[in-house]
Amino acid sequence: MNKYFATLALACITATSVSAAELPERIKSAGKVAVANQPNYPPMEYKDPATNELKGLDIDLGLALAKQLGVKVEWADIGFEQMIPSLTTGRVDLIHSGMSDLPKRRDTLDFVDYMKSGAQFYVSFARRDEFKAQTDLCGKTIGMSRRTSFPDETAKWSAANCEAAGKPAIKVVGTEGSADARAQLKQGRVDAAVQGSETIPYLMNLEKDTYAVIGEPFTAVYQGIGFAKKDTELRDAYAGALKALIESGEYKKIFASFGLEAAMLDGIYINGEAAK
Structure with missing residues (x-):
């Protein structure tokens, strides 16, 4: 991804907030986003054994991003290996489920990265x-x-x-x-x-x-929210919403609640590169 693309990806982002007007028409009309997530990876996503309620960092962040955009989240419990096919066929609008932003996945997806992992x-x-x-x-x-x-x-x-x-x-x-x-x-x-x-x-x-x-993590990778390549409008809206959460301090608050401040990013990254 070149710097022009990184700049273009955030062209519509304001410094303070993101409005629902930036969302694709299908999302605005529905008032919701369908999000692929498999709740078997605590503390990122899991079900409370007592209440069966969805919990985790990805859940809290996903809800905060949707609120910033003025829509609701419809979680779709989908096996990890079926997430990308479900996205490309339109069953879901995005993937938010502890997915690593790997170069081989960028042939099919664009990622808005939100944390470091290894x-x-x-x-x-x-x-x-x-x-x-x-x-x-x-x-x-x-x-x-x-x-x-x-x-x-x-x-x-x-x-x-x-x-x-x-x-x-x-x-x-x-x-x-x-x-x-x-x-x-x-x-x-x-x-x-x-x-x-x-x-x-x-x-x-x-x-x-x-x-x-045993030792330190032996790889370094970003975790990202995955979007279909053609869905640049939704990708950019989410990048803007994440920027707003970082600036408001809510992003840090969510990570701190799980003791994962060290995994936070210092800005907006798309497909592994900082957006200028």
């Missing part, structure tokens, strides 16, 4: 002393959701840090989501697991003395 190795708390460094994971079996970029990223890390040093490769196990990876870790079926760095503090607080992180 792939993080972690092990069971009981085995933490076995893994003092990330390279102690070489040759071990590591579980991670097959629906994410983690398997490819872990294989690349292994090639550069294990095989290149003459150590055995990590054995990547694709699981049916992050919850399955955690279950296999607890059962001893894998030696370690990988999840987004934004989720680990929440898990460690929820389940005391259950997990231990």
Whole structure:
């Protein structure tokens, strides 16, 4: 994405607020946006086990963005692998569900980025002393959701840090989501697991003395709200709404409520590049 495109993407954004007039006519007429989200990735999105209510950072931010735009949110619980097809066929208007803004996804989507993330190795708390460094994971079996970029990223890390040093490769196990990876870790079926760095503090607080992180995140990536390539008007409206939330302090308030201030961005980024 060149700087001209980044500038064009925010051409209609004011410094103070965003009006519903900037939304596509179909959204204004409906008074709502249909948003793909799968609530199985706490603290980003999950269902309260007591009330079945949707909660999480993505939920709070999504509602705040919609309010800024003067519309309501209609959440669509869609499997991660079906989100992009659902967007491109018009079943939903956008994707807001802990999706990484990856170059290979930009052939189909445009992203308005809203936070930093990274792939993080972690092990069971009981085995933490076995893994003092990330390279102690070489040759071990590591579980991670097959629906994410983690398997490819872990294989690349292994090639550069294990095989290149003459150590055995990590054995990547694709699981049916992050919850399955955690279950296999607890059962001893894998030696370690990988999840987004934004989720680990929440898990460690929820389940005391259950997990231990190994080193720092080994990738750096933005999480983004995904829009169909043709839907530039809606993308730009959301970029403007996010800008307004950042300036008002509500963006920071939402992230602080989940203890994720370190994951905040310093401005508006579209497809991984700062918008000027």
